[in-house]
Amino acid sequence: MSVLIYTESLKGKFKKNAFEVASYAHKVAQELGTTVTAVSFNAEDDASLGTYGVSKVLKVSDESLATFNAKAYAETLAQAAKAEDAKVIILSSSADTKFLAPILTAKLTAGYVPNVVEAPESTSPFVVKRTAFSNKGFAFTEISSEIKIIGVSNNAFGVMENNVSASVEDFDPSLNEDAFSVKSAEVDRVTGKVTIADADIVVSGGRGLKGPENWGMVEELADVLGAATACSKPVSDMGWRPHSEHVGQTGKPVASNLYIAIGISGAIQHLAGVSSSKVKVVINNDPEAPFFKAADYGIVGDAFEVVPELIEKLKEFKAQNA
Amino acid sequence: MKILVCISNVPDTTSKINFTEGDTKFDTNGVQFVINPNDEFGLTRAMWFKEKQGATVHVVTVGGQQTEPTIRKALAIGADEAIRVNAEPKDGFFVAQQLAEVVKNGDYDLVIAGRESIDYNGGMVPGILATLLDMNFVNTCIGLEIDGSNATAVREIDGGKEKITASLPLIIGGQKGLVEESDLRIPNMRGIMMARKKALNVVEPVDAAQPTQDQKFEKPAAKGPVKLVDAGNVGELVELLHNEAKVI
Numbered sequence: 038m039s040v041l042i043y044t045e046s047l048k049g050k051f052k053k054n055a056f057e058v059a060s061y062a063h064k065v066a067q068e069l070g071t072t073v074t075a076v077s078f079n080a081e082d083d084a085s086l087g088t089y090g091v092s093k094v095l096k097v098s099d100e101s102l103a104t105f106n107a108k109a110y111a112e113t114l115a116q117a118a119k120a121e122d123a124k125v126i127i128l129s130s131s132a133d134t135k136f137l138a139p140i141l142t143a144k145l146t147a148g149y150v151p152n153v154v155e156a157p158e159s160t161s162p163f164v165v166k167r168t169a170f171s172n173k174g175f176a177f178t179e180i181s182s183e184i185k186i187i188g189v190s191n192n193a194f195g196v197m198e199n200n201v202s203a204s205v206e207d208f209d210p211s212l213n214e215d216a217f218s219v220k221s222a223e224v225d226r227v228t229g230k231v232t233i234a235d236a237d238i239v240v241s242g243g244r245g246l247k248g249p250e251n252w253g254m255v256e257e258l259a260d261v262l263g264a265a266t267a268c269s270k271p272v273s274d275m276g277w278r279p280h281s282e283h284v285g286q287t288g289k290p291v292a293s294n295l296y297i298a299i300g301i302s303g304a305i306q307h308l309a310g311v312s313s314s315k316v317k318v319v320i321n322n323d324p325e326a327p328f329f330k331a332a333d334y335g336i337v338g339d340a341f342e343v344v345p346e347l348i349e350k351l352k353e354f355k356a357q358n359a
Numbered sequence: 360m361k362i363l364v365c366i367s368n369v370p371d372t373t374s375k376i377n378f379t380e381g382d383t384k385f386d387t388n389g390v391q392f393v394i395n396p397n398d399e400f401g402l403t404r405a406m407w408f409k410e411k412q413g414a415t416v417h418v419v420t421v422g423g424q425q426t427e428p429t430i431r432k433a434l435a436i437g438a439d440e441a442i443r444v445n446a447e448p449k450d451g452f453f454v455a456q457q458l459a460e461v462v463k464n465g466d467y468d469l470v471i472a473g474r475e476s477i478d479y480n481g482g483m484v485p486g487i488l489a490t491l492l493d494m495n496f497v498n499t500c501i502g503l504e505i506d507g508s509n510a511t512a513v514r515e516i517d518g519g520k521e522k523i524t525a526s527l528p529l530i531i532g533g534q535k536g537l538v539e540e541s542d543l544r545i546p547n548m549r550g551i552m553m554a555r556k557k558a559l560n561v562v563e564p565v566d567a568a569q570p571t572q573d574q575k576f577e578k579p580a581a582k583g584p585v586k587l588v589d590a591g592n593v594g595e596l597v598e599l600l601h602n603e604a605k606v607i
Binding site: 149312329 | 372385477515522526535540572575586589593594599600604
């Protein structure tokens with residue numbers, strides 16, 4: 038009856054969202070008077086999950102699962118859920134997880150609620166708070182099925198330490214050929230750059246930057262801050278930046294600690310997509326730009342003067358606080 | 360090739376969101392409804408398959424009669440036939456079960472749905488549908504080519520993309536990238552006239568489970584005023600982000 042979690046890892050290392058999911062699950066398990074069991078895939082340091090409240094790790098070591106495969110991973114999780122008799126399953130909100138979650142939902146005839154931002158409002162009935170209408174609202178959703186699957190919003194609950202000692206058991210799923218009917222042919226992942234999904238800080242540029250040749254300072258600012266770069270919809274539509282950087286309602290959602298918008302006026306669709314970020318800074322030469330109403334800090338001024346100055350100040354700040 | 364495009368009828372992206380009946384319902388008053396943007400990219404890709412590879416394209420929505428203008432628009436853009444399952448879309452699992460019935464009866468090779476609807480953002484319908492029907496599934500799909508019974512898809516992943524191969528029948532959860540924004544089509548007068556003559560078949564829903572239920576809604580808390588920093592004093596911003604916001 039333990040609470041089951043799927044812990045994501047890349048090249049053997051757990052991702053930050055694995056710890057956040059574990060922290061959330063620990064809270065739910067306490068409410069339900071049970072413990073947390075994690076499923077890990079080819080991870081190296083399984084026992085480290087104990088720091089975040091995981092009592093047991095079902096360790097899957099399988100070469101055929103070295104690359105993420107939604108169907109095969111979902112089948113593995115379904116088998117683990119049955120083995121553990123888990124009634125509550127907690128997942129993250131990454132692209133991979135949102136791929137496997139509906140498959141798992143159908144396999145277990147479960148109720149699935151993604152984009153959950155807080156610990157359950159109650160566990161009987163089981164009610165969770167989630168974002169809806171592309172972050173323009175919240176819904177309190179009751180899950181009435183026997184098995185409940187919760188997708189925790191990125192960076193919403195936070196990582197919390199709850200030291201327990203985690204036992205590690207090998208788990209060997211039985212996977213037939215059908216589990217691999219959708220095949221990964223090639224993974225093209227940018228290395229050495231922070232992704233928007235994982236970033237604590239995101240630096241984003243809009244039309245106010247006038248052209249793709251002016252992105253150097255955006256990238257430099259991101260570099261200084263250890264941030265990911267992003268852009269507004271018009272910028273990606275005009276081909277100044279790749280689609281993968283487009284954030285907003287029809288692009289990627291952003292839920293970073295700090296979001297810096299440069300030359301972005303703040304269309305309602307853009308604001309919706311970035312509203313989960315905790316602190317928003319706007320740099321724009323138009324004091325009437327709608328983004329100022331949604332921001333925490335703002336500078337009215339020419340980005341081509343303000344941003345280089347900001348980079349300098351941040352470098353000084355880093356030198357002093359190194 | 361027979362393609363089914365699943366369409367969700369959603370508030371226009373510029374809509375202000377309000378709730379009514381004691382915050383238990385979405386307030387549709389004054390709201391303009393459109394084809395869900397993620398679905399529209401898929402529909403446009405389906406038009407490409409129709410024109411270049413001779414595919415037949417049907418569209419389906421699960422919703423009441425008020426959704427018909429949206430599905431008519433899909434016909435005006437070029438879909439051949441439409442189906443409306445006459446039921447309120449109660450939750451993602453419920454909708455997937457209704458669509459499963461339509462897909463089974465229609466014998467489709469390819470089902471194109473959106474990654475998520477921009478209203479309830481469940482993002483689960485295509486994946487549940489695929490699993491109920493034991494069809495292959497690719498989510499966050501940003502590129503799709505079909506050659507005979509083989510599909511090559513590109514999927515967006517965190518920090519990059521992945522090329523995927525699978526055989527038909529296939530279901531995708533699509534998004535921008537399947538086609539570009541500039542490829543989207545506005546129905547012309549001829550398309551609108553022709554759409555009136557195309558079949559819009561209304562089918563009754565099947566009994567289906569509904570594991571989740573929205574109890575109430577809430578709007579985000581109002582935000583305090585922005586704190587402005589003088590453009591000549593950028594250092595103050597660094598200070599505020601460090602000492603006050605504590606994010607650097």
